[in-house]
Amino acid sequence: MPHVYEEWLRQYGRGPGRDPIFHRQGGTAYMPGVLENSAEARAIVAGMPTSYELPPNALVVSTWQGYMFEFVVIDEGDAPPLLVYIEGEGDAQQQGSRTLSNWLAGLLRTENGQGCS
Numbered sequence: 511m512p513h514v515y516e517e518w519l520r521q522y523g524r525g526p527g528r529d530p531i532f533h534r535q536g537g538t539a540y541m542p543g544v545l546e547n548s549a550e551a552r553a554i555v556a557g558m559p560t561s562y563e564l565p566p567n568a569l570v571v572s573t574w575q576g577y578m579f580e581f582v583v584i585d586e587g588d589a590p591p592l593l594v595y596i597e598g599e600g601d602a603q604q605q606g607s608r609t610l611s612n613w614l615a616g617l618l619r620t621e622n623g624q625g626c627s
Contacts (some may be wrong), residue, residue, distance in 0.1 A: 511569060512588045518614045547572065550580040554597055564599050570609065582610045 547570035554577065555564055564570075570581040577597040582590040590612045595602040 511584055512590060512610055514611050515586055554579060558597055560600060
């Protein structure tokens with residue numbers, strides 16, 4: 511697991527101090543729901559007519575309303591690219607130059623009402 515994610519879970523794993531906005535909008539990025547993200551992601555892929563398979567070394571960091579998920583491949587260093595899979599769009603894609611680190615920082619900015627880049 512990337513060190514930056516371990517640290518983030520230690521500090522913010524249960525949300526940034528209040529009921530997480532991300533939960534209410536239909537996504538799961540906080541404990542304990544994050545523990546089920548890999549299973550949910552595999553179910554999303556399995557339900558699609560695709561040859562895509564979630565890598566066995568994927569760390570699913572969020573799911574969204576049962577049709578998409580975001581993940582990293584854990585052996586790609588401590589700043590791995592963030593990949594997104596959206597139901598019906600084939601393979602997972604990297605979102606620009608987003609990494610796990612800047613995604614986590616953006617999630618906290620969103621939670622704290624500061625917008626996200």
